[in-house]
Amino acid sequence: MGTGGQNSNRAEITLVTGVIGADTHIVGNRILSMALEEAGFKVVALGALTPADEFIKAAIETAADGIMVSSLYGQGELDCRGFRDMCVEAGLQDILLYIGGNLVVGKQDWAEVEARYRDLGFDRAFPNATRTEDVVAVLDEDFAARRQG
DSSP states (O other), rough: HHHHHHHHHHHHHHHEEEEBTOOOOOOHHHHHHHHHHHHHEEEEEOOOSBBBHHHHHHHHHTTOEEEEEEOOSHHHHHHHTHHHHHHHTTTTTTTTEEEEEOOOOOOOOOOHHHHHHHHTTTEEEEETOOOOHHHHHHHHHHHHHHHHH
8 A cells, every 4th residue: 555545544543642640741732733633633632631531531422543642841640540441431442542652750761761661551652752754654663553453
């Protein structure tokens, strides 16, 4: 399938984006949201200071296919505890969950950080400074796998 096919499929995919918890760092999330829209995805941008339940409400209201959580103040682990369970309880057991940003305080081994977020129920975790085109490529891969599965 060529790029045109991917772009037309992207238009059928709705993603909820936002910055979780008490985090006010919105710039990276805005850049990501704009890049996702430019790539052809439908984006529901919640902005900064978004409680976990607001992501889930927005996903239900918009029949979203994925939730993309940003956290840049290092407290993402606390903010995201139980997030997958909340999704399941709300009937969103099949939704794809992504998280990215500065997910921990201090320098820690990325493989360990990623494993902790996967244990929290996230399908993928992205380190700080991940390029938007890399995120788009991963989304294309994940949603193509969904269509085939």
